[in-house]
Amino acid sequence: MLPPTPQLLLGFILAAIVGLLGWRVGALSRSGALGAFLIGGAVFGFGGPVWGAILVVFFLSSSLFSFFRSARKGDANTTRAPRRDLSQTLANGGLAAILAIVVGIVTRGSPWYPTLTLAYFGALAAAAADTWATELGILSPRPPRLLTTGVIVPAGRSGGVTALGFIASLAGGAFIGLSAFMLIQLASLLTTGQWFLQDWFLLPLCTLAGFAGSLADSLLGALWQRQNFCTNCQTITEQTVHTCGVHTEYRSGFAWLNNETVNFLATLTGALTAAIFSLPFI
Known part of the structure; x- marks a missing residue:
């Protein structure tokens, strides 16, 4: 059955x-703001306040790191647009909305409710871990290396990894797990007057799922993502139109496996990892 109408309305209003706000501060394009509205409304409206709060935590942390030392990253990471658009918001939050x-x-x-709830946390942990690894890993003083070879x-090449990026991905997943644990405690305290400390495993679970x-x-x-080539900049990129404005040429990988699909x-x-490894705890 559908959740109460006031909850749905409130969810979409908050979203x-x-x-x-994301559009006004430059974190989202107009289409990205639409994506945030659809995803956030579904998560708030169907999942409830704790689910919605976790989504906001993910969005705020990811946006913060996207702006962090952006001048330096702007030189190195020329393959990504500064504002997240509809396809990017759906790629990161679409599964979370479906689960909600x-x-x-x-x-x-x-x-199935506990398993799907933990899968939701795992999906956001993976999105946060990947975003943190991308935004912070590119600041590594050491050059990235292709994961497979x-x-x-x-810097910014798909499949490239650094030690700093690995640490950032662990921190991103752990941050979502800790945030989920604290928000559940707050909700439990407000509704029952008691702590719910049995959910301590969210921290290691989300760390694992995120990583x-x-x-x-x-x-x-590294293996299968579509790679394009900018003839003007003489560089590999995942974009069909490079930041210089030139249309890129397809070079390798599966044509349909673009960055958003990945x-x-x-x-x-992340969702499957959290669901599987949570079974001993539920």
Whole structure:
């Protein structure tokens, strides 16, 4: 059954506010703000306040690191647009919205509810881990190496990894796990007056799920992600139109496996990892 109408309305109102603010500060394009509205409304409306709060935590942390030392990253990471658009928001948050809708309509109160809830946390942990690894890893003083071969590649190249990026991915997943644990404690304290400390395992679980998702992203990027070539800048990029304005040429990888598809598969990896490894605890 559908959640209460006031909850749905409030969810989409809050999502509209977050999307508008994201657009105003430059974190989202107009289409990205639309994506945030759709995803946030679904998560808030169907999943409830804790689910929605975790999504906001992910968005704020990811946006913060996207702006962090952006001048230096602007030189190195020329393959990504400064504002997240609709396809990017759907890639990172689409699975979370699907899980929220499924839980809100079908499985609330069923034996599947805990597993799908943890899968949701795992999906966001993977999205955060991958974003943190990308935004902070590119600041590494050491050049990235391709995950599969160890060959040095340019900063921002799909499949390139650094030690700093690995540490950042672990921190991103752990941050989502810690945030989920604290928000659950707050919700429990407000509704029952008691702590709910049994959810301590969220920290290691989300750390693992986040790292697994980030690793899957790098592996797919190194092996099969579509790679294009900018004839003007003489560089490999994942964009069809490079930041210089030139249309790029397809060079390698699966044509359909673009960056957004890889990001979605990374969140799916995080969700499955969290669901599987949570079974002993639920």
